[in-house]
Amino acid sequence: MNAPEVIIDARGLTKSFSGRVVVNQVSMQVGRGEIYGFLGPNGSGKTTFLRMLCGLLRPDSGSGACLGLDIVGQSDRIKTQVGYMAQRFSLYEDLTVTENLGFIARIYQVPRRREAVDEVMERMGLTRYRNHLAGALSGGWKQRLALACCLVHRPRLLLLDEPTAGVDPKARRDFWAEVHRLTGEGLTALISTHYMDEAERCHRLAYIAYGNLLAAGTPEELVAAQGLVSFEVQDHDGARLAGELAALLGVEQVVPFGNVLRVSGRDREAMLAGLAGLKARGVDVAEVTSSLEEVFISLMAKAEVN
Amino acid sequence: MAGFFSLARFAAMVAKEFVQMRRDRVTFGMMVGIPLMQLILFGYAINSDPRHLPTAIWDADRSPFSRAVAAGMRNSRYFDVVRECAGEAEADELLRLGRVQFVLTVPAGFGRDLVKGQQPVLLLEADATDPSATSGAVGAFRALVDQALARELRGPLAGLAAAAGPVEVRVHPRYNPEAETRYNIVPGLMGVVLTMTLVIITGLAITRERERGTMENLLSTPVRPVEVMLGKIVPYIMVGYMQMGLIVVAAKYLFQVPIQGSLTLLFVLSFVFIAANLAMGVTFSTLARNQLQAVQMSFFYFLPNIMLSGFMFPFRGMPQWAQAVGSVLPLTHYLRLVRGILLKGNGLAEAATHLWPLAAFLAVVLVIGVARYRRTLD
Ligand SMILES: Nc1ncnc2c1ncn2[C@@H]1O[C@H](COP(=O)(O)OP(=O)(O)OP(=O)(O)O)[C@@H](O)[C@H]1O
Ligand SMILES: [Mg+2]
Numbered sequence: 001m002n003a004p005e006v007i008i009d010a011r012g013l014t015k016s017f018s019g020r021v022v023v024n025q026v027s028m029q030v031g032r033g034e035i036y037g038f039l040g041p042n043g044s045g046k047t048t049f050l051r052m053l054c055g056l057l058r059p060d061s062g063s064g065a066c067l068g069l070d071i072v073g074q075s076d077r078i079k080t081q082v083g084y085m086a087q088r089f090s091l092y093e094d095l096t097v098t099e100n101l102g103f104i105a106r107i108y109q110v111p112r113r114r115e116a117v118d119e120v121m122e123r124m125g126l127t128r129y130r131n132h133l134a135g136a137l138s139g140g141w142k143q144r145l146a147l148a149c150c151l152v153h154r155p156r157l158l159l160l161d162e163p164t165a166g167v168d169p170k171a172r173r174d175f176w177a178e179v180h181r182l183t184g185e186g187l188t189a190l191i192s193t194h195y196m197d198e199a200e201r202c203h204r205l206a207y208i209a210y211g212n213l214l215a216a217g218t219p220e221e222l223v224a225a226q227g228l229v230s231f232e233v234q235d236h237d238g239a240r241l242a243g244e245l246a247a248l249l250g251v252e253q254v255v256p257f258g259n260v261l262r263v264s265g266r267d268r269e270a271m272l273a274g275l276a277g278l279k280a281r282g283v284d285v286a287e288v289t290s291s292l293e294e295v296f297i298s299l300m301a302k303a304e305v306n
Numbered sequence: 307m308a309g310f311f312s313l314a315r316f317a318a319m320v321a322k323e324f325v326q327m328r329r330d331r332v333t334f335g336m337m338v339g340i341p342l343m344q345l346i347l348f349g350y351a352i353n354s355d356p357r358h359l360p361t362a363i364w365d366a367d368r369s370p371f372s373r374a375v376a377a378g379m380r381n382s383r384y385f386d387v388v389r390e391c392a393g394e395a396e397a398d399e400l401l402r403l404g405r406v407q408f409v410l411t412v413p414a415g416f417g418r419d420l421v422k423g424q425q426p427v428l429l430l431e432a433d434a435t436d437p438s439a440t441s442g443a444v445g446a447f448r449a450l451v452d453q454a455l456a457r458e459l460r461g462p463l464a465g466l467a468a469a470a471g472p473v474e475v476r477v478h479p480r481y482n483p484e485a486e487t488r489y490n491i492v493p494g495l496m497g498v499v500l501t502m503t504l505v506i507i508t509g510l511a512i513t514r515e516r517e518r519g520t521m522e523n524l525l526s527t528p529v530r531p532v533e534v535m536l537g538k539i540v541p542y543i544m545v546g547y548m549q550m551g552l553i554v555v556a557a558k559y560l561f562q563v564p565i566q567g568s569l570t571l572l573f574v575l576s577f578v579f580i581a582a583n584l585a586m587g588v589t590f591s592t593l594a595r596n597q598l599q600a601v602q603m604s605f606f607y608f609l610p611n612i613m614l615s616g617f618m619f620p621f622r623g624m625p626q627w628a629q630a631v632g633s634v635l636p637l638t639h640y641l642r643l644v645r646g647i648l649l650k651g652n653g654l655a656e657a658a659t660h661l662w663p664l665a666a667f668l669a670v671v672l673v674i675g676v677a678r679y680r681r682t683l684d
Binding site: 054055056076079080082084086088089090091092093094095099103104106107108109133149 | 312314315317318319321322325326329330518519520521522523525526527528529
């Protein structure tokens with residue numbers, strides 16, 4: 001069988017819990033070798049969507065395929081080729097690192113189990129913790145162990161739900177380097193995250209809010225598509241200036257960044273007119289490219305209005 | 307495609323459960339501690355005075371006098387005559403199976419000897435495995451016989467009635483001749499301890515996975531429901547046998563309970579009871595949302611079992627509705643099975659009559675449990 005080039009192909013997936021629609025008609029296509037970022041505010045339905053992909057939840061309507069297999073009818077075959085990492089730590093705290101990995105390897109019937117476990121421990125730098133109880137590891141090491149458990153059976157698709165929450169910057173960087181290495185080897189990864197720097201490391205992104213997919217594409221495409229204009233304003237007297245900026249016509253967001261305030265909105269002409277008054281008072285104003293964060297905040301604000 | 311049941315995955319589940327069991331010292335201590343504590347606490351028996359005890363009569367005499375005694379028994383609130391036997395063997399069988407609590411034997415020539423003033427013997431055999439169930443009735447029996455015969459012994463025979471004891475009443479407590487309540491309690495404890503610990507422990511085993519979030523991980527792997535369930539049950543079957551062994555040793559050496567039947571038979575047949583309790587626990591864990599609920603359900607199940615099974619109170623001393631509820635509970639049948647084997651020396655044929663209700667219970671609970679187990683999170 002030839003490996004399909006579209007690894008995830010979701011079409012109109014919908015799920016509601018007791019009458020409340022949590023994932024609404026979400027479609028998503030992820031190609032082989034891609035790192036696909038999945039962003040959205042808390043409670044927007046990311047976890048629910050990932051769970052539907054790996055057979056943990058049954059969609060109410062819509063259809064989907066992972067690795068060319070139907071997510072409802074063939075979830076047993078999907079499960080053997082997917083590494084799913086739950087948002088909450090979900091390994092056995094009363095088993096050691098080796099025991100957890102060994103258990104997962106046995107469940108997946110990995111051939112030459114011991115070597116496979118040793119190899120993945122080595123790769124994730126877990127070897128010196130091999131005999132520690134998983135519950136005694138620090139948060140970051142728990143995340144690494146969880147990732148190791150996703151990899152031990154050599155899956156073709158990774159579904160990672162906020163894999164780096166609470167992990168220090170160095171460990172996060174290592175983690176992303178590892179993900180890039182794996183996708184370089186042909187793995188595909190769908191990763192949910194709240195971190196903007198991580199979003200920028202993805203090949204493509206999707207943004208979901210209140211169950212609706214609002215935007216998808218490469219980071220550059222997303223920024224361009226929103227048509228957001230941003231300015232950096234030197235901030236000399238803090239709160240008062242921020243209030244003044246927020247009141248200007250066309251301004252949607254004012255965010256302090258250290259000694260500057262970032263102002264963004266859609267109506268460039270109106271904003272320029274408003275900022276001209278500040279410039280006349282000697283305040284430094286410079287136009288800058290919008291960031292992903294500003295784009296997402298603006299998307300969310302729009303979704304709230306609707 | 308992976309098969310419907312994989313031995314390798316099942317073995318992985320079992321091995322994991324054993325490691326976790328070993329790490330959880332408190333639970334392990336409880337599995338040993340509960341039987342010991344119960345043994346000590348239940349050294350005393352709770353007494354009551356049950357009535358309407360099923361009785362069989364083997365009347366080899368068929369004289370007006372024997373009929374008078376039988377009628378007297380029928381009128382008494384202690385005895386319910388459920389059967390007129392055709393012979394000694396039949397009466398014996400009923401007693402051994404536990405169908406009746408008493409057998410009254412009226413020997414041939416009873417009436418003739420009575421009239422001659424030769425003090426014939428009336429034999430009342432009692433199933434005394436549970437002494438508290440029979441003592442009241444036995445006490446009442448002698449007075450009942452005197453009263454019944456007094457009505458017959460009139461006119462020329464009045465002198466006999468006046469004489470102290472026209473007949474000799476002989477009571478023969480079978481199976482537990484010294485009327486030691488602990489002989490009854492200690493084997494009964496085996497069922498109680500197994501019910502209590504096994505239901506709770508397996509009840510917790512699955513809810514714990516759900517509460518700690520490990521269930522989500524497990525469900526995302528290819529492991530199947532049967533593998534998970536059996537993987538959880540098998541290690542605790544061994545725990546159940548360990549507890550049984552502990553109680554048998556205590557019964558024999560600490561409480562000097564005379565063991566009549568085959569321990570091998572007991573251990574083999576107990577498998578059904580142990581499995582029934584484990585299946586119950588697993589089923590509870592599919593219903594409970596968290597570990598606390600699982601424990602609460604276990605207690606909810608445990609209470610009627612201990613109260614209505616004949617462990618706390620003699621089964622036949624309970625009101626009809628309670629007996630009806632009790633007949634559904636596995637502990638009721640297991641108690642009869644254990645006492646039958648240990649105290650009466652029952653063999654396979656007799657024990658089997660108590661086995662099928664257990665098997666039926668197991669089947670029903672397993673079906674519910676497997677149906678309730680969800681492969682998804684919703
Ligand atoms: N099993 C469930 N039963 C009922 N409601 C649920 C269930 N799972 C999720 N929800 C609800 O669905 C909504 C979406 O939840 P979900 O966990 O998918 O969001 P999320 O995007 O992963 O959020 P977060 O970023 O906080 O992890 C939430 O409002 C949540 O309360
Ligand atoms: Mg989530």
